[in-house]
Amino acid sequence: MAVAIRQLTYAQAINEALREEMRRDPRVILMGEDVAGGAGKEHPEAEDSWGGVLGVTKGLVKEFGRERVLDTPITEAGFIGAAVGAAATGLRPVAELMFVDFFGVCWDMIFDQGAKLRYMFGGKARCPMVIRTMIGAGMGAAGQHSGCHYSVFTHMPGIKTVVPSTPADAKGLLSAAIRDDDLVVVFENKMLYSMTGEVPEGEYVIPLGQADVKREGADVTIVAISRMVHQALAAAEALEQQGISAEVIDPRTLSPLDEETILNSVAKTHRLVIVDEDNPRCSVATDIAALAADRAFTELDAPIKLVTAPHTPVPFSPPLEQFYIPSPERIVETITALMG
Amino acid sequence: MATIVGMPKWGLAMKAGRVVHWLKRPGETVRQGEPLVEIESEKATNDVEAPASGVVRWLGVEEDDMAPVGAPLAVIAPPEEQLSDEQVAALLRADEEARREAAKRSQRQPAGARAAATGAGARGAVRAATAAGGRVNASPAARRIAQELGVDLATIVGTGPGGMIAREDVLAAAEDQHAPSAGEGEERTIAVDGVGIHCLIAGPAGAPPVVFVHGLGGSLATWSLNLPAFAERFRICALDLPGAGASDKPQAGYEVASLADTVARVLEALGPDWLPANLVGHSLGGAVALALAGRFPGRVRRLVLVDSAGLGPDIDGALLGMMREEPTQAGVRAELSKFFAQPGFVQQALVEQMYEQRTQPGAQEALVKTIDAAFGGGTQRIDLRDTVATSPAPVLVVWGADDAVIPVSHAQAATLAPQGRVEVFEACGHCPHIERGEAFNALALSFLSAT
Numbered sequence: 001m002a003v004a005i006r007q008l009t010y011a012q013a014i015n016e017a018l019r020e021e022m023r024r025d026p027r028v029i030l031m032g033e034d035v036a037g038g039a040g041k042e043h044p045e046a047e048d049s050w051g052g053v054l055g056v057t058k059g060l061v062k063e064f065g066r067e068r069v070l071d072t073p074i075t076e077a078g079f080i081g082a083a084v085g086a087a088a089t090g091l092r093p094v095a096e097l098m099f100v101d102f103f104g105v106c107w108d109m110i111f112d113q114g115a116k117l118r119y120m121f122g123g124k125a126r127c128p129m130v131i132r133t134m135i136g137a138g139m140g141a142a143g144q145h146s147g148c149h150y151s152v153f154t155h156m157p158g159i160k161t162v163v164p165s166t167p168a169d170a171k172g173l174l175s176a177a178i179r180d181d182d183l184v185v186v187f188e189n190k191m192l193y194s195m196t197g198e199v200p201e202g203e204y205v206i207p208l209g210q211a212d213v214k215r216e217g218a219d220v221t222i223v224a225i226s227r228m229v230h231q232a233l234a235a236a237e238a239l240e241q242q243g244i245s246a247e248v249i250d251p252r253t254l255s256p257l258d259e260e261t262i263l264n265s266v267a268k269t270h271r272l273v274i275v276d277e278d279n280p281r282c283s284v285a286t287d288i289a290a291l292a293a294d295r296a297f298t299e300l301d302a303p304i305k306l307v308t309a310p311h312t313p314v315p316f317s318p319p320l321e322q323f324y325i326p327s328p329e330r331i332v333e334t335i336t337a338l339m340g
Numbered sequence: 341m342a343t344i345v346g347m348p349k350w351g352l353a354m355k356a357g358r359v360v361h362w363l364k365r366p367g368e369t370v371r372q373g374e375p376l377v378e379i380e381s382e383k384a385t386n387d388v389e390a391p392a393s394g395v396v397r398w399l400g401v402e403e404d405d406m407a408p409v410g411a412p413l414a415v416i417a418p419p420e421e422q423l424s425d426e427q428v429a430a431l432l433r434a435d436e437e438a439r440r441e442a443a444k445r446s447q448r449q450p451a452g453a454r455a456a457a458t459g460a461g462a463r464g465a466v467r468a469a470t471a472a473g474g475r476v477n478a479s480p481a482a483r484r485i486a487q488e489l490g491v492d493l494a495t496i497v498g499t500g501p502g503g504m505i506a507r508e509d510v511l512a513a514a515e516d517q518h519a520p521s522a523g524e525g526e527e528r529t530i531a532v533d534g535v536g537i538h539c540l541i542a543g544p545a546g547a548p549p550v551v552f553v554h555g556l557g558g559s560l561a562t563w564s565l566n567l568p569a570f571a572e573r574f575r576i577c578a579l580d581l582p583g584a585g586a587s588d589k590p591q592a593g594y595e596v597a598s599l600a601d602t603v604a605r606v607l608e609a610l611g612p613d614w615l616p617a618n619l620v621g622h623s624l625g626g627a628v629a630l631a632l633a634g635r636f637p638g639r640v641r642r643l644v645l646v647d648s649a650g651l652g653p654d655i656d657g658a659l660l661g662m663m664r665e666e667p668t669q670a671g672v673r674a675e676l677s678k679f680f681a682q683p684g685f686v687q688q689a690l691v692e693q694m695y696e697q698r699t700q701p702g703a704q705e706a707l708v709k710t711i712d713a714a715f716g717g718g719t720q721r722i723d724l725r726d727t728v729a730t731s732p733a734p735v736l737v738v739w740g741a742d743d744a745v746i747p748v749s750h751a752q753a754a755t756l757a758p759q760g761r762v763e764v765f766e767a768c769g770h771c772p773h774i775e776r777g778e779a780f781n782a783l784a785l786s787f788l789s790a791t
Binding site for chain 1: 479480481482483484499500501502504506507508
């Protein structure tokens with residue numbers, strides 16, 4: 001079957017997923033700060049409505065109206081809590097937590113309410129909601145608007161965590177998240193919003209828990225998360241010039257984690273490097289390293305290496321911010337040393 | 341870059357092969373993997389596939405001529421490469437030189453030192469693999485593979501980061517350590533009371549020993565699909581029983597107990613490294629192995645009995661009758677067809693080889709004496725089930741479900757053993773080590789590797 005392919009940006013792909021899911025299921029609603037925008041103005045449904053701080057939800061209010069695209073006050077505890085309640089009582093809300101760094105003010109609603117509903121009611125209650133949130137350094141947004149923090153969410157049982165790295169993955173994974181009956185947090189890297197890529201026409205879902213081998217290789221496995229997939233692919237290109245063949249695996253979802261794809265790759269290449277922009281302690285990177293150390297120990301031909309951000313907040317200084325983000329050069333350096 | 345195609349080596353005993361038929365002629369184009377030439381060895385006739393694509397530039401051996409293993413058979417050149425006759429000759433001289441050097445090297449150096457030298461040379465660095473504390477610096481994967489392949493890490497120089505021994509260092513060392521012994525093997529004749537017993541010995545020195553004993557009418561060639569796999573991990577000795585193969589054919593001494601004594605004496609002569617040995621016996625050879633274990637329990641570590649005699653009364657009397665007849669090729673073919681469930685295994689080369697053995701001076705008389713001693717009256721006259729029941733050595737009994745010579749029901753004897761195990765291969769006849777060669781190897785290797 002031929003599937004038509006066109007180029008969309010990561011932001012357009014997310015917008016399209018939201019639009020299709022809202023058309024498909026009237027229970028799907030959006031809520032968050034300025035997700036519609038223009039409240040109180042004369043023509044609130046105009047094309048120039050904000051559509052979120054970076055315009056990802058632009059135009060949705062025009063099609064679906066303010067009943068389904070809700071601007072909320074700047075009070076994350078309030079609207080994330082409202083979303084949990086809406087989900088528990090039959091809607092499928094998609095709430096936008098503008099920057100993931102703000103999770104502290106609504107953490108109780110997320111991990112102690114939403115994430116535990118199904119468990120504490122013995123499966124009789126559900127929380128079919130999605131939180132979309134922005135992550136990532138590189139935009140000069142300083143320490144309170146630039147973190148990744150998906151490791152914190154992945155640590156908590158009851159939360160599914162999704163980290164799309166391409167427009168096509170962003171659309172398919174967000175659609176799957178909205179159709180999922182549990183609390184799913186989709187981490188959108190703000191540095192990827194303008195990135196274009198091929199996206200199939202029409203509705204499709206990418207099942208949660210399926211990693212994607214973004215590049216096949218024989219000598220070393222690089223597991224890279226979100227934007228780091230692109231850093232890893234650039235590093236793999238450079239390594240190829242040196243005769244080193246790197247395989248790049250994008251887990252796409254961190255909870256559930258596709259352990260088999262990672263372990264199979266390690267069994268093939270015998271070397272593992274994890275590239276992660278999140279802070280390194282008690283992180284997804286250390287978790288994947290532990291997985292390989294535990295279940296693929298005798299396949300390893302070299303120590304497992306992590307290329308991550310340092311254990312600091314994201315610096316505002318532009319040179320330091322660039323230094324903070326794992327670069328292709330650092331990945332190449334690490335792998336070259338690993339190959340001996 | 342032109343490619344030289346050499347005479348292949350199929351099995352330990354192969355020293356030369358005969359070119360039956362060239363499937364490609366000079367000037368013809370050949371694709372990689374396409375059959376190039378039909379080669380006949382003692383055991384089989386097979387196609388050799390082209391190792392590279394290109395144009396056949398030179399053929400070195402005429403049809404029906406023999407050539408030793410490794411000798412150049414053909415040169416394949418890429419289509420764009422115009423090779424002059426001088427260039428082909430230079431290529432062949434360089435190849436001969438390289439083979440001579442390799443042969444010299446493999447005789448001169450111990451395996452470990454050779455692995456170290458090549459490992460270091462290949463990556464251009466020599467580093468000590470042993471850390472100051474004396475612990476070998478090796479990766480987890482290298483440690484696992486070294487254990488599986490029986491390679492001593494202390495003999496390897498690491499080429500990984502910081503001199504760490506990596507997986508590939510162990511694989512290279514293992515290849516170096518095992519290739520000459522597994523590939524070559526050594527033929528010896530050991531005299532037991534003046535009777536020469538022909539043996540093939542191979543495998544790494546110091547590895548645990550395994551002794552192979554063939555069945556009635558056979559020779560050590562029956563194990564040709566098995567020995568290379570075993571010689572990778574074990575020190576192996578496959579012998580021709582008295583009266584069979586290339587061993588002497590004395591007037592007497594064909595009772596199972598005498599045959600067992602002879603095998604025990606061969607092991608003594610081979611030296612202390614061969615005690616205790618693992619024994620693998622097929623058919624009559626199984627009974628010989630069992631008898632040896634019964635008489636000298638301390639000399640046997642583990643026993644593999646393949647469609648073995650000695651475990652019950654039944655045997656195909658018609659087959660024994662055929663074997664008593666003066667051998668003809670048709671007769672040998674008819675006998676062999678009883679050995680396999682799948683008729684494809686009875687190939688002309690095998691028939692000819694068996695016929696040749698049977699027509700050696702004294703061979704037929706020896707065979708008849710062996711039949712009389714073990715199976716006179718068309719029934720098994722030796723019952724070694726008590727030996728199985730009291731065997732301190734673990735026993736693996738392997739059988740083909742469709743064995744037409746000795747029925748599979750005899751495999752039940754394994755349940756008598758204190759440590760017994762039975763494996764039956766479906767749709768398989770009297771020779772699972774041939775008909776199910778790879779599966780048999782995996783099974784027996786795993787059984788013999790257990791501690």
